[in-house]
Amino acid sequence: MEFMEGSEPVSPTGQYFNNSVLSVSIICVLESEVPINDAHSISLLNDVFLPINPRFSSVMVTDEKGDKQWKRVEVKVEDHVNVPIFPAGLSPTSYDEYLDDYLSNMAMDRLPQNKPLWEIHIFKYPTSNAAGNVIFKLHHSLGDGYSLMGALLSCLQRADNPSAPLTLPSRPNSEPKSDNRSAWTRVPQIFRLIFYSLSDFGWSMLKSTLVEDDQSPIRSEDEGAEYRPITISTMTFSLDRIKHIKDKLRTLTTNDVITGIIFLGTRLYMQEISHKSSKAHSTALVLLNTRMIRTYKSVKEMVEPDSESPWGNRFAFLHVSIPKFKDAESLDPLEFVWEAHKIIKRKRSSFGLHLTSRLLEIMKKFRGPEATAKYIHGTLRKSSMSISNMVGPAEKVALANHPIKGLYFMTVGPPQNLTITIVSYMGNVRVTAGIEKGFLDPQKFKSCMENAFEMMLKAASIETLI
Template sequence: MEFMEGSEPVSPTGQYLNSSVLCVSIITVLESEVPINDVHIISFLKDVFLTINPRFSSVMVTDGKGDKQWKRVEVKVEDHFNVPIFPVGLSPTSYDEYLDNYLSKIAMDPFPQSKPLWELHVFKYPTSNATSNIIFKLHHSLGDGYSLMGALLSCLRRADNPSVPLTLPSRRNSEPESDNRSAWTRVPPIFPLIFNSLSDFGWSMLKSTLVEDDQTPIRSGDEGVEYRPITISTMTFSLDRIKHMKEKLGLTTNDVITGIIFLGTRLCMQEISHGSSKANSTALVLLNTRMIRAYKSVKEMVEPDSESPWGNRFAFLHVSIPKFKDPKSSDPLEFVWEAHKIIKRKRSSLGVYLTSRLLEIVKELRGPEAVARYIHGTLRNSSMTVSNVIGPVQKVAFVNHPLKGLYYMTVGVPQNLTLTIVNYMGELRVTAGIEKGFLDPEKFKSCMKNAFEMMLKAVDELPPRKTSI
């Protein structure tokens, strides 16, 4: 390596995610409608990608004091560019299997620490969903979903008119607070706040150290799950139908999505093992801790005092997956209401802040490796992780390649099941990362689609909501 001048301290979270205990990456798949042009992609990497953020041209090194730094290096993009070769002339379903195995392979391959922590792969064979696929693998220490999606959005152009800037998507509250409410009513009562905060903080500590979820069809409890092959499968839902459910229930889009995921997961568990419908299972729902609800440009993100800073700004919410009270007559809407109630309460407590302070203390006393072990325990003791990012609203093109769809997956986590969600052009793409041979992906997808239909039917049977005059 040839080092260049300048270095930047690695954030604490960046150190935790690239340690001897954890090595977490994000794989993003862009489904192209046209064949990939290698020359254009390599030019993009040199002229655009490397200029987005210095971390894409940096390696993580340890200085003389034992602190980790991002150190700039000369980058040869060809060392990060991969084009796998497979037999030609096969059917799209055959290439689906080749793509799945290839994604599993790169998910397990560790990053060389002597090079910047990113790769780009081009899968040039037609699958059921695309003519070809562009695959980014980026280490999670480079940034979280918000940062990396923001970087991707800066590289995309409108497919209908590349000269027109892409509209940066945002998430809006489903029901804004009325201006007539007094300031006092907006402040949560102090005693419930204290109780909920201490309760959430204590439960989070127990779940990260002593209390494990039950062994179920979605959680084996084995050590070393993060080193095993995975299957990455996707399913698509209509965003308009989800918004219809949201408006009929008076909740948020995330409430509805989470409720569908919880119901589908329980249906799958019960179908495989009837007793698991009563098992104690916890989902870690990722929370973006930035105080904004819309993407900013990359230039704004990297400013010193940015309100939406680049990096890893997220926290885990421990959310118990609701159980079937009566499997034969259980109301599917219970899963939406329960998810809404738990997440709303946890969002309004200080449990996340107290946990963050605890990790800072552990880092100061015992170092970042001890915190990484704590986070590893948090992941391992739960049953699954659910993360959600906002995708492009308009049809977009990546380096003149119109995209039919996109999805992503977090890999390297000690869980048998990981779920991610992204929207694109009015569709919601839910992606499941499942340990191969542990849980049947087709069965899981079938149960998830069944949950969606059950939820939609239950919502349509509700009487119209009463609106205040």
């Protein structure tokens, strides 16, 4: 490597996600409407992608004090671009299998440490969903989903009018309500806050060290799940229909409904595989963006020193118990939505996340980043699944004049048998499941998710009539 001047300290989270214990990356797939012409890919990466952030031109090194630093290097873009070759003239379903195997192999391979931690893969063969696929693989130490989605948006243009600015997606943020009650009447609320904060913090510690989820059809208890091949399965739901459910139930958010659908679909799958597992104790790690702002900012704004939406890894894990089937015959699908809403709302408002963050800082200071990474590894391994959600573009976008038909992403490298990701795009919600091959049944899992969605729609309509 030829080093250049300038370095930047690696954030603690960046160190936790890139070491001998844990290596987590994000795979993002853009489905092209037209056959891919990669003639200008190198110039596009040099002129548009690399200038987004210095980390795309940096490697992680250890300085003389033992601290991790991002060190700038000369980048040979050609070394980061991969164009796989497969037999020509096959059917789209055959290329579906090639793409699935290719993504599975990509998920298992760690990014090399001797060059910047990203790759581009151009799959030029027509599949059932697209005329071609452009695949980004970016290491999680470069930034979280918020940062990397912002970087992706910087590379895209509006498909209908490339010269017009791309509408940056946002999520509504309710204003805090003023509390005119006296200090005395707020005492019970303060005590509840303290109790829930300590309870959430204590439960998080137990779940990361001693208490494991039950073995179930979605959790094998075997070590080394991060090293085994996966199948990436996607399903698409109408955002308008999800909002219809939300509106019928009032007071809830779109994320509450989506999370409830995933919880219900997961329990349906578990019960189909093993009836007794419908009572198994299973926990989902729900990733929460801890930035105060909920609107995407431009990359230029993210890298400003005092940015309110800074680049980097700013997220936390919420331990959310997947509701159990109380009585299969009198099952109310909406209970899964209400339960998800209640737990997530309460945990977001407590100080448990801040206490856990402080614990990780203390652990890193006295025991080092590797020991802290082992703690996070335990947090992931002892739970049954993780769920992360991103808001994508509301309008059709294009990459280098290639209209994007659909997009999805997957987090790879966590020691779990099941990972769920969600992204919205053009009025649809794409739910993607990273499923360990040979352990979960991807077709049955997808069918259960679709059944859960239909059950939720039907139940919401009945609730309205009542």
